[in-house]
Amino acid sequence: MQRERIDEMRQALMRSNTRLLLSAVMMFQAAAMGLIAFQSGTVNVQALILAVAMPTVTALTASLMGRLWPVDRAILILVMFLCSLGIITLSDIARADVTPRTQAIYALAGLCAMFVGAALIRGFRAWKRFTPALMVLCVLALMSPYLPVVGVVKNGARNWVGFRGMSVQPSEFMKPVMILCLAGGFANRPRFVKCLPTIGFAAVCCGILLMQRDLGAVLLYFLTTVFMYYAATSNAFIALSGLGMGAGAAVLAYRFIPLVQTRVELWRNPWSDPTNKGLQLVQALIAIGSGGLFGMGLGLGRPRSIPLYYSDFIFAAITEEFGLIFAIGLLTIYVLIIMRGLIVAFNARTSFHSLASFGLVVILGLQTMLIVGGNTKLIPLTGVTLPLVCYGGSSLVSTFFSMGVLLGISSMNAEDEGRDIEKLEMKEAMS
Numbered sequence: 001m002q003r004e005r006i007d008e009m010r011q012a013l014m015r016s017n018t019r020l021l022l023s024a025v026m027m028f029q030a031a032a033m034g035l036i037a038f039q040s041g042t043v044n045v046q047a048l049i050l051a052v053a054m055p056t057v058t059a060l061t062a063s064l065m066g067r068l069w070p071v072d073r074a075i076l077i078l079v080m081f082l083c084s085l086g087i088i089t090l091s092d093i094a095r096a097d098v099t100p101r102t103q104a105i106y107a108l109a110g111l112c113a114m115f116v117g118a119a120l121i122r123g124f125r126a127w128k129r130f131t132p133a134l135m136v137l138c139v140l141a142l143m144s145p146y147l148p149v150v151g152v153v154k155n156g157a158r159n160w161v162g163f164r165g166m167s168v169q170p171s172e173f174m175k176p177v178m179i180l181c182l183a184g185g186f187a188n189r190p191r192f193v194k195c196l197p198t199i200g201f202a203a204v205c206c207g208i209l210l211m212q213r214d215l216g217a218v219l220l221y222f223l224t225t226v227f228m229y230y231a232a233t234s235n236a237f238i239a240l241s242g243l244g245m246g247a248g249a250a251v252l253a254y255r256f257i258p259l260v261q262t263r264v265e266l267w268r269n270p271w272s273d274p275t276n277k278g279l280q281l282v283q284a285l286i287a288i289g290s291g292g293l294f295g296m297g298l299g300l301g302r303p304r305s306i307p308l309y310y311s312d313f314i315f316a317a318i319t320e321e322f323g324l325i326f327a328i329g330l331l332t333i334y335v336l337i338i339m340r341g342l343i344v345a346f347n348a349r350t351s352f353h354s355l356a357s358f359g360l361v362v363i364l365g366l367q368t369m370l371i372v373g374g375n376t377k378l379i380p381l382t383g384v385t386l387p388l389v390c391y392g393g394s395s396l397v398s399t400f401f402s403m404g405v406l407l408g409i410s411s412m413n414a415e416d417e418g419r420d421i422e423k424l425e426m427k428e429a430m431s
Helices: 002-037 045-068 073-093 100-123 131-146 170-186 192-211 215-233 236-256 258-268 279-291 314-322 324-347 351-375 393-430
Strands: 151-154 157-163 166-168
Touching: 002 045, 002 073, 045 073, 045 100, 073 100, 073 314, 073 324, 073 393, 100 393, 131 151, 131 157, 131 170, 131 192, 157 170, 166 170, 170 192, 170 215, 170 351, 170 393, 192 215, 215 236, 215 258, 215 351, 236 258, 279 314, 279 324, 314 324, 314 351, 324 351, 324 393, 351 393
Parallel strands: none
Antiparallel strands: 151 157, 157 166
16 A cells, blocks of 8 residues: 555656646747747737647647557657747748748647657557568668659758659658667667678668768768667677778768768868858857857847758757757757656667667767757768757658657556556555
8 A cells, every 4th residue: 555655646746747847838838939929010920829829739739648648748748849949949030931830830740740650659569570671661762862753952962852842851751760670670689690681771771871962861870770789789899890880981981072071171160161161150150159148039149140040050040049058958858858768768678669769769869969069060060950949841750750659668668567566466465
């Protein structure tokens, strides 16, 4: 009885904490969008609608997801906050060609993908059996930009598929698929020889992305594979050897790929060409410095001076308007999601679900690190985007699907824990 009371008190405290977190997120959404709606002489009707719609959708999503499955509500609420921050930032700084309404539509599609991801990982258990088919699907999807009718080249990379004005990025949608393939290939296979087919699949994916000049995706796919292999096998020698080979490949890429040479040179000294090739990084550093600790305020900065301020450099735009303290808090939210995701991975009852959870938070952390490091000149620019915040449908929907898979695994962990408690109580009652 005492254990039961302690468990009830713990669950009540967790529900209370997540309610406070949910209330804080909803208040931020309403206040920020309300400020944007009335900051000019005329009322921004679209922002006013979003000031009501965003907290409502957040509350409904948290309630519905919680009623369907016992998911990790903290992860869910933090994910909703990051998505809403992107819509708020775009509502304030976006031009006519990049509208918050479009981003809100992408977010609704992403929420649907999150529910699909949670239901899929819960309802389908024969992942290992279909891993080879998923690998073939992933490779074909990555090759699709080479199709003559739909292949699109953007910013020097042939990694888009477009039709009738709409375009998607297959490498974004294939991130969770690749992680499921790696989890299925590495699960319960600690020997290196048995992991070779899965490693070969990852190498093929990286090779395709390298040919497409999608350097950020190559780095994400490669590092995620190395980390997941080490998590599955604990073979430090092979993992470090893989990192060494990756470092060697990076040196070769620098010597033979002009795009890599350009990005490294601009990283070393962006002021060598501040009005042309170095314009992005120079303006991003000026924006971050202009924001100071507390920011210039919504609508008071000049983030539009940064090329691609709505995607590759949205972190710099957020830092200018909200300040360095807020930016550190933003990074803390990513860290909290990663830490909660690692707890989900540790508590998973199967090797597949544990590796899948681990891979999902690893790629989220790597992507965040690469884009923030690129915006702040810590590392060369890689062309990835800030997860859940930047403008664009491919990355947003893919990340929501990934978070849905993670939430689905967390719900299975909670159910397994509940069954264990019931069995323990039955044994104690019988003894």
